[in-house]
Amino acid sequence: MASITDAGSGTEPARYLKRQTRWHWAETLFWLGTLLPFFLFPDYLQLASQIAITALFALSLDLILGYAGIVSLGHTAFFGTAAYAAGIFSKMVWGEPFTGLIVGVAAATLLGYASSFIIARFRHLTLIMITLGLALLLEQAANSASWLTGGSDGLQGIEIWPLLGHFDFDLWGYTAYTYSLIALFVVFLGVRRLINSPFGLALRGIRENAIRMPAIGAPSRKHIRTVYTLSAAIAGLAGALLAQTTQTVALDALGFQRSADVLIMVVLGGAGRLYGGLIGTIVYMIAHDQFSGIAPQYWYFWIGLLLIAVVMFLPNGILGGLQVAAAWVQARWSKR
Amino acid sequence: MTAPALKTSGLSKNFGSLGVARDIALDLPVGGRYALIGPNGAGKTTLINLMTGMLKPDAGSIVLGGEDVTALEPQDRVRKGLARTFQINTLFPGLNALEAVTLAVAERRGVSNQFWRNIAEYRESIEEAYEILAKLKLGDACYQPTRELPYGRQRLLEIALALATKPRVLLLDEPAAGVPHEESGEIFDVVAGLSDQLTLLFIEHDMHVVFRFASHIIVLVGGAIYTEGTPAEIAADPGVREVYLGKRHHG
Helix, strand or coil, rough: HHHHHCCCCCCHHHHHEEEEECCCCCHHHHHHHHHHHHHHHHHHHHHHHHHHHHHHHHHHHHHHHHHCCCCCCCCCCHHHHHHHHHHHHHHCCCHHHHHHHHHHHHHHHHHHHHHHHCCCCCCCCHHHHHHHHHHHHHHHHHHCCHHHHHHHEECCCCCCCEECEEECCCCCHHHHHHHHHHHHHHHHHHHHHCCCCCHHHHHHHHHHHCHHHHCCCCCCCHHHHHHHHHHHHHHHHHHHHHHHHHEEEEEHHHHHHHHHHHHHHHHHHHHCCHHHHHHHHHHHHHHHHHHHHHCCHHHHHHHHHHHHHHHHHHHCCCHHHHHHHHHHHHHHHHHC | CCCCEEEEEEEEEECCCCCEEEEEEEEEEECCCCEEECCCCHHHHHHHHHHHHHCCCCCEEECCCCEEECCCHHHHHHCCEEEEEECCCCCCCCCEEEHHHHHHHHCCCCCCCCCCCCCCCCCCHHHHHHHHHHHHHCCCCCEEEEECCHHHHHHHHHHHHCCCCCCCEEEECCHHHHCCCHHHHHHHHHHHCCCCCCEEEEEEHHHHHHHCCEEEEEEEEEEEEEEECHHHHHHCHHHHHHHHCCCCCCC
Protein backbone atom coordinates (compact mmCIF):
# COMPACT_ATOMS: atom_id res chain seq x y z
CA MET A 1 0.00 0.00 0.00
CA ALA A 2 0.96 3.65 0.23
CA SER A 3 3.43 3.03 3.06
CA ILE A 4 5.60 0.85 0.85
CA THR A 5 5.95 3.33 -2.00
CA ASP A 6 7.06 6.06 0.39
CA ALA A 7 9.24 3.90 2.60
CA GLY A 8 12.45 5.15 0.98
CA SER A 9 11.96 8.81 1.78
CA GLY A 10 9.64 8.36 4.74
CA THR A 11 12.07 7.28 7.39
CA GLU A 12 10.39 9.91 9.49
CA PRO A 13 7.92 7.98 11.62
CA ALA A 14 5.71 11.00 12.18
CA ARG A 15 5.02 11.16 8.47
CA TYR A 16 4.04 7.52 8.54
CA LEU A 17 1.54 8.13 11.34
CA LYS A 18 0.15 11.14 9.49
CA ARG A 19 -0.42 8.98 6.40
CA GLN A 20 -2.41 6.50 8.45
CA THR A 21 -4.92 9.20 9.27
CA ARG A 22 -5.20 10.84 5.87
CA TRP A 23 -8.62 11.44 4.34
CA HIS A 24 -9.30 8.76 1.71
CA TRP A 25 -11.14 9.45 -1.56
CA ALA A 26 -13.61 6.68 -0.69
CA GLU A 27 -14.64 8.74 2.33
CA THR A 28 -15.51 11.72 0.12
CA LEU A 29 -17.49 9.35 -2.06
CA PHE A 30 -19.33 7.98 0.97
CA TRP A 31 -20.39 11.39 2.22
CA LEU A 32 -21.42 12.55 -1.25
CA GLY A 33 -23.48 9.37 -1.38
CA THR A 34 -25.41 10.44 1.71
CA LEU A 35 -26.82 13.32 -0.35
CA LEU A 36 -28.32 10.96 -2.95
CA PRO A 37 -31.65 10.44 -1.14
CA PHE A 38 -32.48 14.11 -1.71
CA PHE A 39 -32.35 13.58 -5.48
CA LEU A 40 -33.00 9.90 -6.09
CA PHE A 41 -35.35 8.84 -3.30
CA PRO A 42 -37.24 11.91 -2.12
CA ASP A 43 -40.05 9.62 -0.92
CA TYR A 44 -37.68 7.93 1.49
CA LEU A 45 -36.29 10.95 3.34
CA GLN A 46 -38.02 9.94 6.58
CA LEU A 47 -36.29 6.56 6.38
CA ALA A 48 -33.01 8.26 5.47
CA SER A 49 -33.37 10.45 8.54
CA GLN A 50 -33.96 7.39 10.74
CA ILE A 51 -30.88 5.78 9.20
CA ALA A 52 -28.73 8.83 9.88
CA ILE A 53 -29.90 8.93 13.50
CA THR A 54 -29.30 5.21 13.99
CA ALA A 55 -25.90 5.56 12.32
CA LEU A 56 -25.05 8.22 14.90
CA PHE A 57 -26.15 5.81 17.63
CA ALA A 58 -24.01 3.07 16.06
CA LEU A 59 -21.05 5.45 15.91
CA SER A 60 -21.38 6.07 19.64
CA LEU A 61 -21.40 2.34 20.34
CA ASP A 62 -18.44 1.73 18.05
CA LEU A 63 -16.45 4.30 19.99
CA ILE A 64 -16.61 2.18 23.13
CA LEU A 65 -16.92 -1.28 21.54
CA GLY A 66 -14.61 -1.01 18.56
CA TYR A 67 -12.01 1.28 20.09
CA ALA A 68 -11.98 0.67 23.84
CA GLY A 69 -13.31 -2.90 23.80
CA ILE A 70 -16.28 -2.22 26.09
CA VAL A 71 -19.19 -4.48 25.18
CA SER A 72 -22.56 -2.91 25.98
CA LEU A 73 -25.99 -4.49 25.63
CA GLY A 74 -27.73 -1.50 27.12
CA HIS A 75 -26.62 1.47 25.13
CA THR A 76 -30.24 2.60 24.78
CA ALA A 77 -29.98 3.79 28.38
CA PHE A 78 -28.44 6.99 27.00
CA PHE A 79 -30.34 7.07 23.74
CA GLY A 80 -33.71 6.71 25.48
CA THR A 81 -32.94 9.01 28.39
CA ALA A 82 -32.04 11.79 25.99
CA ALA A 83 -35.08 11.08 23.82
CA TYR A 84 -37.37 11.45 26.84
CA ALA A 85 -35.48 14.47 28.16
CA ALA A 86 -35.67 16.27 24.82
CA GLY A 87 -39.30 15.24 24.30
CA ILE A 88 -40.45 16.30 27.76
CA PHE A 89 -38.50 19.54 27.50
CA SER A 90 -40.23 20.48 24.26
CA LYS A 91 -43.58 19.67 25.79
CA MET A 92 -43.10 21.48 29.07
CA VAL A 93 -40.78 24.35 28.20
CA TRP A 94 -40.61 25.15 24.54
CA GLY A 95 -40.14 23.51 21.16
CA GLU A 96 -36.96 25.22 19.99
CA PRO A 97 -34.92 22.32 18.54
CA PHE A 98 -31.34 23.26 19.43
CA THR A 99 -32.01 23.85 23.12
CA GLY A 100 -33.97 20.58 23.09
CA LEU A 101 -30.89 18.79 21.76
CA ILE A 102 -28.71 20.36 24.42
CA VAL A 103 -31.09 19.24 27.18
CA GLY A 104 -31.18 15.69 25.78
CA VAL A 105 -27.42 15.46 25.41
CA ALA A 106 -26.86 16.92 28.87
CA ALA A 107 -29.14 14.30 30.45
CA ALA A 108 -27.36 11.45 28.66
CA THR A 109 -23.93 12.87 29.47
CA LEU A 110 -24.70 13.12 33.18
CA LEU A 111 -26.01 9.57 33.24
CA GLY A 112 -23.00 8.38 31.22
CA TYR A 113 -20.55 10.11 33.54
CA ALA A 114 -22.21 8.69 36.66
CA SER A 115 -22.32 5.13 35.31
CA SER A 116 -18.78 5.33 33.91
CA PHE A 117 -17.39 4.94 37.42
CA ILE A 118 -18.97 1.48 37.59
CA ILE A 119 -18.24 0.60 33.97
CA ALA A 120 -14.52 1.33 34.32
CA ARG A 121 -14.14 -1.27 37.05
CA PHE A 122 -15.44 -4.26 35.12
CA ARG A 123 -14.95 -6.13 31.88
CA HIS A 124 -16.43 -8.95 29.83
CA LEU A 125 -19.63 -10.66 30.98
CA THR A 126 -20.01 -8.52 34.09
CA LEU A 127 -19.93 -5.43 31.95
CA ILE A 128 -22.55 -6.77 29.54
CA MET A 129 -24.85 -7.53 32.45
CA ILE A 130 -24.35 -4.15 34.09
CA THR A 131 -25.12 -2.24 30.89
CA LEU A 132 -28.10 -4.47 30.21
CA GLY A 133 -29.36 -4.03 33.76
CA LEU A 134 -29.14 -0.25 33.63
CA ALA A 135 -31.21 -0.10 30.44
CA LEU A 136 -33.86 -2.49 31.78
CA LEU A 137 -34.07 -0.49 34.96
CA LEU A 138 -34.60 2.77 33.10
CA GLU A 139 -37.18 1.21 30.78
CA GLN A 140 -39.21 0.07 33.78
CA ALA A 141 -38.83 3.46 35.43
CA ALA A 142 -40.10 5.18 32.27
CA ASN A 143 -42.98 2.71 32.12
CA SER A 144 -44.13 3.37 35.66
CA ALA A 145 -43.70 7.14 35.46
CA SER A 146 -46.48 7.31 32.91
CA TRP A 147 -47.68 10.70 34.19
CA LEU A 148 -44.44 12.09 32.78
CA THR A 149 -43.53 9.78 29.92
CA GLY A 150 -46.89 8.52 28.73
CA GLY A 151 -45.84 5.00 29.74
CA SER A 152 -46.62 2.34 27.19
CA ASP A 153 -48.68 4.79 25.11
CA GLY A 154 -45.53 6.76 24.42
CA LEU A 155 -44.83 10.44 24.91
CA GLN A 156 -47.37 12.35 22.87
CA GLY A 157 -47.87 15.99 22.05
CA ILE A 158 -44.29 16.98 21.29
CA GLU A 159 -44.21 20.09 19.16
CA ILE A 160 -40.97 21.12 17.60
CA TRP A 161 -40.65 24.64 16.27
CA PRO A 162 -39.21 25.20 12.82
CA LEU A 163 -35.45 24.84 12.61
CA LEU A 164 -33.77 28.27 12.88
CA GLY A 165 -37.30 29.64 12.96
CA HIS A 166 -37.64 28.91 9.28
CA PHE A 167 -37.47 25.22 8.25
CA ASP A 168 -40.55 23.25 9.23
CA PHE A 169 -40.30 19.58 10.15
CA ASP A 170 -42.39 18.54 7.16
CA LEU A 171 -44.12 15.24 6.46
CA TRP A 172 -41.64 14.31 3.74
CA GLY A 173 -38.67 14.51 6.03
CA TYR A 174 -36.69 17.03 4.06
CA THR A 175 -35.80 19.08 7.12
CA ALA A 176 -35.49 15.98 9.31
CA TYR A 177 -32.92 14.35 7.04
CA THR A 178 -30.94 17.57 6.57
CA TYR A 179 -30.90 18.11 10.35
CA SER A 180 -29.92 14.51 11.20
CA LEU A 181 -27.33 14.28 8.45
CA ILE A 182 -25.59 17.48 9.53
CA ALA A 183 -25.52 16.22 13.12
CA LEU A 184 -24.09 12.90 11.97
CA PHE A 185 -21.44 14.49 9.79
CA VAL A 186 -20.28 16.99 12.40
CA VAL A 187 -20.06 14.36 15.13
CA PHE A 188 -18.33 11.96 12.75
CA LEU A 189 -15.64 14.55 12.02
CA GLY A 190 -15.14 15.01 15.75
CA VAL A 191 -14.92 11.28 16.42
CA ARG A 192 -12.53 10.86 13.51
CA ARG A 193 -10.25 13.48 15.02
CA LEU A 194 -10.45 11.81 18.40
CA ILE A 195 -9.57 8.39 16.99
CA ASN A 196 -6.47 9.83 15.30
CA SER A 197 -5.29 11.62 18.45
CA PRO A 198 -3.08 10.38 21.28
CA PHE A 199 -6.25 9.62 23.24
CA GLY A 200 -7.50 7.50 20.33
CA LEU A 201 -4.23 5.57 20.41
CA ALA A 202 -4.67 4.98 24.14
CA LEU A 203 -8.17 3.63 23.50
CA ARG A 204 -6.81 1.19 20.95
CA GLY A 205 -4.23 0.20 23.54
CA ILE A 206 -7.02 -0.66 25.99
CA ARG A 207 -8.78 -2.72 23.34
CA GLU A 208 -5.61 -4.54 22.31
CA ASN A 209 -4.36 -5.34 25.78
CA ALA A 210 -6.00 -3.97 28.90
CA ILE A 211 -3.48 -5.78 31.12
CA ARG A 212 -0.46 -4.12 29.60
CA MET A 213 -1.85 -0.61 29.91
CA PRO A 214 -1.13 -0.10 33.63
CA ALA A 215 2.34 -1.55 33.06
CA ILE A 216 3.15 1.32 30.69
CA GLY A 217 1.82 3.82 33.21
CA ALA A 218 -1.56 4.36 31.56
CA PRO A 219 -4.57 5.31 33.68
CA SER A 220 -6.93 2.99 31.78
CA ARG A 221 -9.89 3.57 34.04
CA LYS A 222 -9.72 7.29 33.56
CA HIS A 223 -9.53 6.81 29.79
CA ILE A 224 -12.54 4.48 29.92
CA ARG A 225 -14.54 6.96 32.00
CA THR A 226 -13.83 9.71 29.48
CA VAL A 227 -14.73 7.69 26.39
CA TYR A 228 -17.81 6.20 28.01
CA THR A 229 -19.13 9.63 28.94
CA LEU A 230 -18.46 10.87 25.42
CA SER A 231 -20.15 7.85 23.90
CA ALA A 232 -23.18 8.43 26.13
CA ALA A 233 -23.34 12.03 24.95
CA ILE A 234 -23.35 10.98 21.29
CA ALA A 235 -25.95 8.28 21.92
CA GLY A 236 -27.96 10.98 23.65
CA LEU A 237 -27.71 13.27 20.64
CA ALA A 238 -29.09 10.45 18.48
CA GLY A 239 -31.96 9.87 20.91
CA ALA A 240 -32.84 13.56 21.11
CA LEU A 241 -32.81 13.79 17.31
CA LEU A 242 -35.18 10.85 17.08
CA ALA A 243 -37.59 12.44 19.55
CA GLN A 244 -37.57 15.71 17.65
CA THR A 245 -37.80 14.35 14.10
CA THR A 246 -40.57 11.83 14.87
CA GLN A 247 -42.22 14.08 17.49
CA THR A 248 -42.93 11.11 19.73
CA VAL A 249 -41.00 8.88 22.14
CA ALA A 250 -42.05 5.27 22.65
CA LEU A 251 -40.83 2.98 25.43
CA ASP A 252 -38.78 1.05 22.88
CA ALA A 253 -36.38 4.01 22.80
CA LEU A 254 -35.04 2.40 26.01
CA GLY A 255 -35.79 -1.16 24.93
CA PHE A 256 -33.47 -4.12 24.82
CA GLN A 257 -34.30 -4.73 21.17
CA ARG A 258 -32.81 -1.41 20.13
CA SER A 259 -29.61 -2.08 22.11
CA ALA A 260 -29.28 -5.48 20.46
CA ASP A 261 -30.05 -4.06 17.00
CA VAL A 262 -27.38 -1.40 17.22
CA LEU A 263 -24.84 -3.95 18.42
CA ILE A 264 -25.70 -6.13 15.42
CA MET A 265 -25.30 -3.15 13.09
CA VAL A 266 -21.83 -2.32 14.41
CA VAL A 267 -20.70 -5.96 14.22
CA LEU A 268 -22.21 -6.40 10.74
CA GLY A 269 -20.45 -3.34 9.41
CA GLY A 270 -17.19 -3.98 11.26
CA ALA A 271 -16.34 -2.70 14.74
CA GLY A 272 -13.41 -0.37 15.27
CA ARG A 273 -13.38 0.97 11.74
CA LEU A 274 -15.30 4.24 12.09
CA TYR A 275 -17.32 3.60 8.92
CA GLY A 276 -18.26 0.08 10.01
CA GLY A 277 -21.16 1.21 12.17
CA LEU A 278 -22.40 3.55 9.47
CA ILE A 279 -22.34 0.91 6.74
CA GLY A 280 -23.82 -1.70 9.06
CA THR A 281 -26.69 0.65 9.86
CA ILE A 282 -27.39 1.40 6.20
CA VAL A 283 -27.36 -2.29 5.24
CA TYR A 284 -29.44 -3.33 8.24
CA MET A 285 -32.09 -0.67 7.95
CA ILE A 286 -32.52 -0.85 4.19
CA ALA A 287 -32.72 -4.64 4.43
CA HIS A 288 -35.27 -4.27 7.21
CA ASP A 289 -37.36 -1.90 5.12
CA GLN A 290 -37.27 -4.17 2.07
CA PHE A 291 -37.67 -7.54 3.81
CA SER A 292 -40.46 -6.44 6.09
CA GLY A 293 -42.38 -5.38 2.99
CA ILE A 294 -42.15 -8.94 1.69
CA ALA A 295 -42.59 -11.01 4.84
CA PRO A 296 -42.63 -8.91 8.01
CA GLN A 297 -42.83 -11.81 10.44
CA TYR A 298 -39.67 -13.48 9.07
CA TRP A 299 -37.47 -10.42 8.99
CA TYR A 300 -35.28 -11.51 11.90
CA PHE A 301 -34.75 -14.89 10.26
CA TRP A 302 -32.84 -13.21 7.44
CA ILE A 303 -30.95 -10.81 9.67
CA GLY A 304 -29.94 -13.78 11.86
CA LEU A 305 -28.66 -15.62 8.82
CA LEU A 306 -26.76 -12.56 7.61
CA LEU A 307 -25.23 -11.99 11.05
CA ILE A 308 -24.02 -15.57 11.35
CA ALA A 309 -22.59 -15.53 7.84
CA VAL A 310 -20.77 -12.25 8.44
CA VAL A 311 -19.18 -13.16 11.76
CA MET A 312 -18.14 -16.56 10.41
CA PHE A 313 -16.67 -15.46 7.11
CA LEU A 314 -15.91 -11.77 7.60
CA PRO A 315 -14.46 -11.39 11.09
CA ASN A 316 -14.00 -7.66 10.49
CA GLY A 317 -17.50 -7.16 9.17
CA ILE A 318 -18.69 -6.00 5.80
CA LEU A 319 -16.23 -3.13 5.73
CA GLY A 320 -13.33 -5.44 6.64
CA GLY A 321 -14.41 -7.73 3.80
CA LEU A 322 -14.53 -4.79 1.39
CA GLN A 323 -11.03 -3.74 2.41
CA VAL A 324 -9.69 -7.25 1.80
CA ALA A 325 -11.44 -7.33 -1.58
CA ALA A 326 -10.05 -3.90 -2.51
CA ALA A 327 -6.51 -4.95 -1.56
CA TRP A 328 -6.90 -8.11 -3.63
CA VAL A 329 -8.09 -6.20 -6.69
CA GLN A 330 -5.28 -3.69 -6.26
CA ALA A 331 -2.68 -6.47 -6.02
CA ARG A 332 -4.05 -8.13 -9.18
CA TRP A 333 -4.08 -4.82 -10.96
CA SER A 334 -0.49 -3.93 -10.15
CA LYS A 335 0.75 -7.35 -11.26
CA ARG A 336 -0.47 -6.84 -14.81
CA MET B 1 22.37 9.92 50.54
CA THR B 2 22.52 6.78 48.34
CA ALA B 3 19.08 5.49 49.21
CA PRO B 4 18.55 2.11 47.59
CA ALA B 5 16.76 2.28 44.25
CA LEU B 6 14.26 -0.28 45.44
CA LYS B 7 13.80 -1.73 48.88
CA THR B 8 11.31 -4.23 50.17
CA SER B 9 10.89 -5.26 53.76
CA GLY B 10 8.80 -7.98 55.32
CA LEU B 11 6.98 -8.51 52.02
CA SER B 12 4.53 -11.41 52.40
CA LYS B 13 1.70 -12.88 50.39
CA ASN B 14 -0.38 -15.99 50.95
CA PHE B 15 -2.63 -17.82 48.53
CA GLY B 16 -4.79 -19.66 51.03
CA SER B 17 -2.38 -21.54 53.25
CA LEU B 18 0.41 -21.36 50.68
CA GLY B 19 3.00 -18.70 51.43
CA VAL B 20 4.06 -17.53 47.98
CA ALA B 21 6.11 -14.67 49.39
CA ARG B 22 7.51 -14.93 52.89
CA ASP B 23 9.10 -12.00 54.65
CA ILE B 24 11.11 -10.82 51.67
CA ALA B 25 13.67 -8.10 52.40
CA LEU B 26 15.64 -6.77 49.46
CA ASP B 27 17.90 -3.80 48.79
CA LEU B 28 18.66 -2.96 45.19
CA PRO B 29 21.38 -0.28 44.94
CA VAL B 30 21.25 2.25 42.13
CA GLY B 31 22.70 0.75 38.97
CA GLY B 32 22.71 -2.78 40.36
CA ARG B 33 22.40 -5.76 38.04
CA TYR B 34 20.53 -8.30 40.12
CA ALA B 35 19.52 -11.76 39.01
CA LEU B 36 16.62 -13.50 40.70
CA ILE B 37 16.91 -17.26 40.46
CA GLY B 38 15.18 -20.23 41.99
CA PRO B 39 13.35 -23.42 41.04
CA ASN B 40 9.96 -23.35 39.34
CA GLY B 41 7.25 -22.23 41.74
CA ALA B 42 9.70 -20.43 43.98
CA GLY B 43 7.65 -17.23 43.66
CA LYS B 44 9.89 -15.19 41.37
CA THR B 45 7.12 -13.79 39.18
CA THR B 46 4.95 -13.34 42.26
CA LEU B 47 7.66 -11.15 43.74
CA ILE B 48 7.67 -8.98 40.60
CA ASN B 49 3.88 -8.78 40.73
CA LEU B 50 4.09 -7.63 44.34
CA MET B 51 6.75 -5.03 43.60
CA THR B 52 4.83 -3.58 40.67
CA GLY B 53 1.48 -3.60 42.46
CA MET B 54 -0.23 -6.17 40.28
CA LEU B 55 -0.67 -8.16 43.47
CA LYS B 56 -1.40 -6.59 46.84
CA PRO B 57 0.87 -7.85 49.61
CA ASP B 58 -0.60 -9.15 52.87
CA ALA B 59 2.20 -7.49 54.78
CA GLY B 60 5.39 -5.55 54.22
CA SER B 61 6.40 -2.48 52.28
CA ILE B 62 7.94 -1.46 48.97
CA VAL B 63 10.07 1.67 48.89
CA LEU B 64 11.12 3.16 45.57
CA GLY B 65 14.01 5.62 45.77
CA GLY B 66 13.16 6.49 49.38
CA GLU B 67 9.42 6.82 48.76
CA ASP B 68 6.93 4.28 50.05
CA VAL B 69 4.85 3.07 47.10
CA THR B 70 3.14 0.11 48.78
CA ALA B 71 -0.30 1.69 48.49
CA LEU B 72 0.07 2.95 44.91
CA GLU B 73 -1.68 1.51 41.86
CA PRO B 74 0.54 -0.19 39.25
CA GLN B 75 0.30 2.71 36.76
CA ASP B 76 1.30 5.20 39.46
CA ARG B 77 4.36 3.13 40.34
CA VAL B 78 5.30 3.11 36.66
CA ARG B 79 5.04 6.91 36.63
CA LYS B 80 7.45 6.99 39.58
CA GLY B 81 9.97 4.95 37.63
CA LEU B 82 9.27 1.29 38.34
CA ALA B 83 8.71 -0.68 35.13
CA ARG B 84 8.52 -4.34 34.25
CA THR B 85 8.38 -6.76 31.34
CA PHE B 86 6.39 -9.97 31.18
CA GLN B 87 7.51 -13.58 30.90
CA ILE B 88 4.66 -14.27 28.47
CA ASN B 89 4.39 -11.59 25.77
CA THR B 90 1.90 -8.99 26.94
CA LEU B 91 1.89 -6.70 23.93
CA PHE B 92 -0.64 -4.89 21.74
CA PRO B 93 -1.15 -7.39 18.89
CA GLY B 94 -3.03 -5.04 16.55
CA LEU B 95 -0.75 -2.02 17.01
CA ASN B 96 2.59 -1.81 15.32
CA ALA B 97 5.75 -1.29 17.35
CA LEU B 98 5.88 2.43 16.57
CA GLU B 99 2.30 2.97 17.72
CA ALA B 100 2.76 0.87 20.84
CA VAL B 101 5.93 2.62 22.00
CA THR B 102 4.56 6.04 21.03
CA LEU B 103 1.56 5.24 23.20
CA ALA B 104 3.82 4.46 26.16
CA VAL B 105 5.84 7.64 25.61
CA ALA B 106 2.66 9.72 25.25
CA GLU B 107 1.37 8.31 28.53
CA ARG B 108 4.59 9.22 30.29
CA ARG B 109 4.62 12.71 28.83
CA GLY B 110 1.02 13.16 29.93
CA VAL B 111 -0.35 13.88 26.46
CA SER B 112 -2.47 10.74 26.11
CA ASN B 113 -5.59 12.63 27.17
CA GLN B 114 -5.26 14.97 24.19
CA PHE B 115 -8.10 14.13 21.86
CA TRP B 116 -8.16 16.96 19.35
CA ARG B 117 -4.74 17.12 17.71
CA ASN B 118 -3.51 14.45 15.35
CA ILE B 119 -1.04 11.98 16.84
CA ALA B 120 1.45 12.86 14.10
CA GLU B 121 1.76 16.36 15.56
CA TYR B 122 3.37 14.98 18.72
CA ARG B 123 6.75 14.86 17.02
CA GLU B 124 8.85 14.63 20.16
CA SER B 125 6.95 11.63 21.48
CA ILE B 126 7.20 9.88 18.12
CA GLU B 127 10.90 10.64 17.68
CA GLU B 128 11.62 9.40 21.19
CA ALA B 129 9.67 6.21 20.51
CA TYR B 130 11.52 5.65 17.26
CA GLU B 131 14.89 6.20 18.94
CA ILE B 132 14.11 3.54 21.53
CA LEU B 133 13.06 1.14 18.78
CA ALA B 134 16.13 1.89 16.70
CA LYS B 135 18.39 1.30 19.68
CA LEU B 136 16.79 -2.12 20.13
CA LYS B 137 17.20 -2.84 16.40
CA LEU B 138 13.45 -2.69 15.85
CA GLY B 139 13.57 0.40 13.65
CA ASP B 140 13.04 -1.45 10.39
CA ALA B 141 10.22 -3.56 11.79
CA CYS B 142 8.33 -0.80 13.53
CA TYR B 143 5.56 -0.45 10.94
CA GLN B 144 4.57 -4.09 11.06
CA PRO B 145 1.68 -5.13 13.28
CA THR B 146 3.00 -6.64 16.49
CA ARG B 147 1.24 -9.95 15.90
CA GLU B 148 3.24 -10.40 12.68
CA LEU B 149 6.65 -9.79 14.27
CA PRO B 150 8.97 -12.76 14.76
CA TYR B 151 8.92 -14.00 18.34
CA GLY B 152 12.41 -12.76 19.19
CA ARG B 153 11.48 -9.25 18.07
CA GLN B 154 8.37 -9.37 20.20
CA ARG B 155 10.59 -10.10 23.20
CA LEU B 156 12.61 -7.00 22.36
CA LEU B 157 9.40 -4.97 22.04
CA GLU B 158 8.54 -6.07 25.59
CA ILE B 159 11.70 -4.30 26.72
CA ALA B 160 11.12 -1.30 24.42
CA LEU B 161 7.70 -0.70 25.97
CA ALA B 162 9.18 -0.76 29.46
CA LEU B 163 12.01 1.59 28.47
CA ALA B 164 9.50 4.07 27.03
CA THR B 165 8.33 4.73 30.58
CA LYS B 166 11.88 5.94 31.44
CA PRO B 167 12.24 3.65 34.42
CA ARG B 168 14.74 4.04 37.24
CA VAL B 169 14.19 0.43 38.21
CA LEU B 170 13.43 -2.20 35.60
CA LEU B 171 12.20 -5.68 36.46
CA LEU B 172 12.70 -8.18 33.64
CA ASP B 173 10.73 -11.40 33.92
CA GLU B 174 12.72 -13.92 31.85
CA PRO B 175 13.43 -11.53 29.00
CA ALA B 176 14.64 -14.33 26.74
CA ALA B 177 11.93 -16.85 27.65
CA GLY B 178 11.15 -19.07 24.70
CA VAL B 179 13.87 -17.61 22.54
CA PRO B 180 16.27 -20.16 21.01
CA HIS B 181 19.59 -20.26 22.84
CA GLU B 182 21.60 -18.71 20.02
CA GLU B 183 19.30 -15.66 19.90
CA SER B 184 19.01 -15.10 23.64
CA GLY B 185 22.49 -13.52 23.63
CA GLU B 186 21.13 -10.75 21.42
CA ILE B 187 18.47 -9.93 23.96
CA PHE B 188 20.91 -9.90 26.84
CA ASP B 189 23.29 -7.72 24.86
CA VAL B 190 20.47 -5.17 24.79
CA VAL B 191 19.99 -5.60 28.53
CA ALA B 192 23.73 -5.23 29.17
CA GLY B 193 23.82 -2.07 27.06
CA LEU B 194 21.27 -0.22 29.19
CA SER B 195 22.31 2.85 31.15
CA ASP B 196 24.27 2.07 34.31
CA GLN B 197 22.05 4.52 36.18
CA LEU B 198 19.21 2.07 35.59
CA THR B 199 18.70 -0.52 38.32
CA LEU B 200 17.95 -3.97 36.99
CA LEU B 201 16.42 -7.09 38.45
CA PHE B 202 16.00 -10.00 36.09
CA ILE B 203 14.67 -13.50 36.35
CA GLU B 204 16.63 -16.01 34.31
CA HIS B 205 17.05 -19.76 34.25
CA ASP B 206 20.15 -20.02 32.10
CA MET B 207 23.06 -20.00 34.57
CA HIS B 208 25.59 -18.98 31.93
CA VAL B 209 23.57 -15.84 31.28
CA VAL B 210 23.11 -15.19 34.98
CA PHE B 211 26.81 -15.47 35.77
CA ARG B 212 27.72 -13.35 32.79
CA PHE B 213 25.40 -10.42 33.41
CA ALA B 214 24.57 -10.30 37.10
CA SER B 215 26.55 -8.35 39.66
CA HIS B 216 24.53 -9.93 42.42
CA ILE B 217 22.32 -13.01 42.68
CA ILE B 218 19.27 -13.63 44.84
CA VAL B 219 18.14 -17.21 45.31
CA LEU B 220 14.45 -17.64 46.02
CA VAL B 221 13.10 -20.94 47.33
CA GLY B 222 9.56 -21.60 48.46
CA GLY B 223 8.64 -17.93 48.52
CA ALA B 224 11.54 -16.94 50.75
CA ILE B 225 15.06 -15.69 50.12
CA TYR B 226 17.31 -18.67 50.53
CA THR B 227 20.53 -16.74 50.13
CA GLU B 228 22.05 -13.90 48.16
CA GLY B 229 25.51 -12.78 47.18
CA THR B 230 27.95 -12.14 44.38
CA PRO B 231 28.08 -14.67 41.53
CA ALA B 232 31.28 -16.12 43.02
CA GLU B 233 29.69 -16.60 46.42
CA ILE B 234 26.59 -18.21 44.93
CA ALA B 235 28.65 -20.48 42.71
CA ALA B 236 30.58 -21.67 45.72
CA ASP B 237 27.49 -22.27 47.87
CA PRO B 238 26.85 -26.01 48.12
CA GLY B 239 23.33 -25.39 49.41
CA VAL B 240 22.38 -23.51 46.25
CA ARG B 241 23.61 -26.37 44.13
CA GLU B 242 21.41 -28.69 46.07
CA VAL B 243 18.16 -26.70 46.12
CA TYR B 244 18.43 -25.11 42.75
CA LEU B 245 20.60 -27.14 40.46
CA GLY B 246 19.84 -30.46 42.08
CA LYS B 247 16.13 -29.70 42.39
CA ARG B 248 15.90 -32.29 45.12
CA HIS B 249 13.47 -30.56 47.34
CA HIS B 250 11.68 -27.29 47.58
CA GLY B 251 8.65 -25.88 49.29
